[in-house]
Amino acid sequence: MNEKTMLEEDLREQEVDQAECIFCNENIVYEKPDTLLDTPMHYCPGCGHGVAHRLIAEVISELGIQENTIGVAPVGCAVFAYNYLNIDMQEAAHGRASAVATGIKRVMPEKYVFSYQGDGDLAAIGTAETIHTCNRGENILIVFINNAIYGMTGGQMAPTTLPGMKTTTSPFGRDVLTMGNPLKITEIVATLPGVYYCTRTAVNTPANVRRAKKAILKSFEYQKLNKGLCFVEIVSDCPSNWKMNPVQANKWLEENMLPYYPLGDLKVPNEKEN
Amino acid sequence: MAKVKGDILVDIEKCKGCELCRAACPQKSLELSRKINSKGYHYIVRIEDNCTGCTNCALVCPEGIIKVYRMTLNKKEPVATITNVTNDITVTVKS
Ligand code: SF4
Ligand code: SF4
Ligand code: SF4
Numbered sequence: 001m002n003e004k005t006m007l008e009e010d011l012r013e014q015e016v017d018q019a020e021c022i023f024c025n026e027n028i029v030y031e032k033p034d035t036l037l038d039t040p041m042h043y044c045p046g047c048g049h050g051v052a053h054r055l056i057a058e059v060i061s062e063l064g065i066q067e068n069t070i071g072v073a074p075v076g077c078a079v080f081a082y083n084y085l086n087i088d089m090q091e092a093a094h095g096r097a098s099a100v101a102t103g104i105k106r107v108m109p110e111k112y113v114f115s116y117q118g119d120g121d122l123a124a125i126g127t128a129e130t131i132h133t134c135n136r137g138e139n140i141l142i143v144f145i146n147n148a149i150y151g152m153t154g155g156q157m158a159p160t161t162l163p164g165m166k167t168t169t170s171p172f173g174r175d176v177l178t179m180g181n182p183l184k185i186t187e188i189v190a191t192l193p194g195v196y197y198c199t200r201t202a203v204n205t206p207a208n209v210r211r212a213k214k215a216i217l218k219s220f221e222y223q224k225l226n227k228g229l230c231f232v233e234i235v236s237d238c239p240s241n242w243k244m245n246p247v248q249a250n251k252w253l254e255e256n257m258l259p260y261y262p263l264g265d266l267k268v269p270n271e272k273e274n
Numbered sequence: 275m276a277k278v279k280g281d282i283l284v285d286i287e288k289c290k291g292c293e294l295c296r297a298a299c300p301q302k303s304l305e306l307s308r309k310i311n312s313k314g315y316h317y318i319v320r321i322e323d324n325c326t327g328c329t330n331c332a333l334v335c336p337e338g339i340i341k342v343y344r345m346t347l348n349k350k351e352p353v354a355t356i357t358n359v360t361n362d363i364t365v366t367v368k369s
Contacts, residue, residue: 022343032339045292051336245293
C-alpha cells in the first residue's frame, strides 16, 4: 500500500522505469521492527520518545525476547507507551514505575523487565523509588528520558531544567539561587553499589541513536546474566515546550543540554571481576 | 567500482513533517512536499536521485516510518549514445 502511495509521486517516475526495481525485500536495509506497532504515535512532531520506543523495540526483536519482556509505562508523555510496544506492559502510578518493575521482576525473575520513565516521573515525584531501586540493585533496566521539562502537563520546570531555561513555572529562567541546580540523577545513581551499568546517551543524531541502541542492548544482555540494575539515560528533546521546531530543538539540545549532561558511560562493569 | 544505489519508502500518512530526516540526510535528498496528508501535515518526499541508502533518515525518524532499501548496481552507467545527438549538425568544408 505504501509502495503505491509513494510511487504516485511523479518525481520518481524515471526510477521505476529501470528494469531492476529496488523495492524488493532483499534490498531492505532498515525498517521498523514488528515489536513496534503500526499505531500512529500521539507524540508531537520530532519528539524523541518515538525514537526511544523504536530502539527498545529493535533490541527486543533482535534478542528475540518479545514473549518474555514486561515493560512498565510511566505517567507523563509516554503514558501510552503500551499502545506502541507489542509486549506486555504495565502502567504505574506517577514516579512508581521502578517500584512496580521491582515487584514484577521479583515475582517473575525469568522475565526481562524494564521501566520507561521521563524526568518529571523519575527525578521528581519518583526520586525515592528510583534511588532505592538502584540501591537495592534490582535486576531491571531503567530507561530515563531526560528532556528537561514536564512535557505532558504543559512545560513546567522539571528538576532537570537547565539554569536560566524558561518554562511556564520559571518564566524568567531557572534561577539556581531559589530553584536549585539541575539534578543529575544519573550521576547520583552511578555512585550506588547496586547499579551495574549506567550510561547517558542521546537521540539527536544518527550516531547517537546507534549508541543509545547499543546501551539498551547491553543492558538487556546484563539483565540476562543477572548482573544488577542497568540505568540508561536518553537525553531527548521536547520541541513543543521548548517552543522550537524539531530541527532547532536538536541543535539546542546539542549546544545546551549536552554540555551540562555529557554523554558517555558513567559506570561500566569491571569485566575482570566476573 | 560497483555503484550503490539507495531509496526510501515513507508511510506518508503517518509522517508529521518534523524534518528531522531532512536535516540528517547527508545527500540532501529529502524535502517537505507541498501536499499534505489526511492529518494536515506536509510529508517528506525524496526530491533528489542521489540516495545512498545510508539509513540516517530512518534512524532519526521518531515515527519509525522510513524503510530504506539499498542495492548494488552492476550495470555500467549508460554513456551518450547516438540517439542523444541532434541531427542538424552541418559540416562546412573549406574550399
Ligand atoms: S510535549 Fe514534549 S515530550 Fe511530550 S510528546 Fe510533545 S514534544 Fe514529546
Ligand atoms: S538513506 Fe541516507 S541518503 Fe537516503 S534519504 Fe535517507 S539519509 Fe538520505
Ligand atoms: S523524520 Fe519521520 S516524521 Fe519526521 S518528517 Fe521525516 S519521515 Fe516525517
